[in-house]
Amino acid sequence: MTSNNKTMIPLAFIGIMFFAIGFALGINSLLVPVLQSSLQISNAASYLIIAATFIPFLLFGYPAGLTIKAIGYKKTMSVSFFIFAVAFYLFILSANGGSFTLFLLASFVSGAGNAYLQASVNPYITILGPLESAAKRISIMGICNKLAWPIPSIFIVWLIGKDVNQIGISDLEYPFIIIILAFVILGIMAFFAPLPEVKAEGEDAPADNAADESNSSGKTSVFQFPHLLLGCIALFLYVGVETVSLGTLVDYANSIGLANAANYAWIAPIGIVIGYICGIIFIPRYISQATALKICSIIAIIGSVLVVVTPSDISIYFVSLMALGCSLMWPALWPLAIADLGRFTKTGSSLLIMAMFGGAVIPTVYGWLKDACGPQQAYWLCLPCFLFILYYGMYGCKIRK
Template identity: 65%
Template sequence: MTHEKKNYAMPLAFVGMMFFAIGFALGINSYLIPVLKGSLEISSGVSYFIIAVTFLPFLIFGYPASMTIKAMGYKRTMALSFLMFAIAFGLFIPAAHQESFSLFLVACFISGAANAYLQASVNPYVTILGPLESAAKRISIMGICNKLAWPVAPLFLTWIIGKNIKDTVIADLFIPFYIIIGVFILLGIISLLAPLPEVKAVGEDEDNADACPYAANKTSIFQFPHLLLGCLALFFYVGAETVALSSLVDYATYLNLPYADLYAWIAPIGLVIGYICGIVLIPRYLNQATALKICSVIAILGSLLVVLVSDSLSIWFISLIALGCSLMWPALWPLAMADLGKFTKAGSSLLIMAMAGPVIILPLLGFLTDNYGMQNAYWICLPCFIYILYYALTGHKIRTK
């Protein structure tokens, strides 16, 4: 495997840049929540549709994205996704001019479609770029790039606009979005020129199907129960993690804390600490299933503390939820994709569709906030992590003959 490490260091660097772009785009959407709530006088439940609509395309475009990858390859699909991002942020400008919430939702939907295509490209790419048993290590490195970008987005917007988020209005968003459009067009060009070799999973080629005996005689992707249960685990994980990442600025604003945008760092710090542990420990000292068990327990503990301690302290325990979430993505993805063989791309499309968790969980968080207060709304995370613990203990082991 020494030649793989030598050859794949550069591709991983470019893909890391793409993971950063994904996090940056989602961080912008989380910044919009308190801005639109203040400018358009909408409720929390309605404002969280911004994030929900961003994740809805995962459900719609998960399968088409896999077909696009099959037709165009990973690299061209990545470039296409950046063009879609540029179009989405171009739509944010007339939405801001007209102060139209519905047009903001359309822009967020297109941004989500771009995200779906990019995620469908980069996640399986990183998973199969090297040995499956060390996939969690590679994905952990990508996770650092992704999660550090979430808080960078609100800080970037605050710096460009020159105002505290509480004082920001929709009209302040024009110049930042022009800059962001240019950046995403540039990223699309870079991705086309990047040295990214096309890769395939073991047994993915029909003429090499015997390399993966478990998948060789299967006729449908629905004959892989560990994948289907993993999709549900991923659904809950993405929903709960997005709660932790996207609600921090809003929660800090809700608690009347000064410099609310700075609280966006609480969750990413927890995530990055966990990712570093994954890079160091997996697979040499810790396998992916064990990492998922430990992280599930940490996330359950964090969920309980957020809702049970005083509200002034509770926001800090969101970092514990984030720490628990850190290795869930790196562990869930390879556990669910194990032994798919010729169904690898189809399985990847199902997992991409499962990332639509925030479509349901984020609006529920908002409506619970409107009716029971934002601290109590965080109860929504607990059942998500309990199911993920089940998958870590039992679900990923279920196989059909």
């Protein structure tokens, strides 16, 4: 088998897994407005569904890293899909019982599955090839991921035959049964997938190894890498604002009275996919990962301002500009943050997975702001987040001592 084929086959399987991640997270875009109307809960309460999906990243990020060390990347991926299947069974019980508490539990279990899957696929795709081209590989995976976000809303609306504002929680059982079967099949497929185990440069080097050329030589703790710790903060903010851009569109369209609200779920993924395509073309041949991060941060800053200062029926389209800015943040942040970690690579990756807890905090704050000052003005929340990410791309990622 050629070297190219050895890379392409794992890329194809990992692409399917990234699609599954996007699909599982995209469910929230539909659940938020459905729960608001069916259970008569506040905006802040409904956005706890998204929070419950991301809290497990904080709790299970490190255990996921230990699991990977114990059983390897591939088996951890397989386990994650079976956790997803359990989560969607709990969603069915939640819908049948009309229990918001059980919905939160189902979202939490789904988040646990996502934490294990993210902890395995992201470092895997990063170290599958040269680090300087990691953003290109992650961009390819990102296209698979982000195109999946709007599909649950559109699929369920099509399957049930009702618009979002007409769907009740009792309508969700049949679609969720289909989703459970799909995740069980993915779990079996992942277990038998031809995915070789991979290791980062210097990962097996002992602590006192003088030949270790990574920045980990002489280090005794993962917390001695400032560029990693600042990267965790940047990733925390990025995951939060990207989740806002992807997860609030259907609710925002519904809130401002736009017809066929589910169709607006495509706005942000289109912007992100355009950015990913640019990443595939330009990184690293024409621009570096750090330069891509700076450019995207500036675009996102402009988009976040335009979302709140333009008329509401127009402003929703500027979410795509905000999403375009988000597009290359993940592909750039991840390799910049784990660069030169050597034997601390798996532990550093676990910290980055834990930083995805931002997807719980930022959307919840958005929900509170929406209750307090309206859905459009709540998007001001994104501006300071993008400003910090710009700082990391300009200075933070360069701090090595």
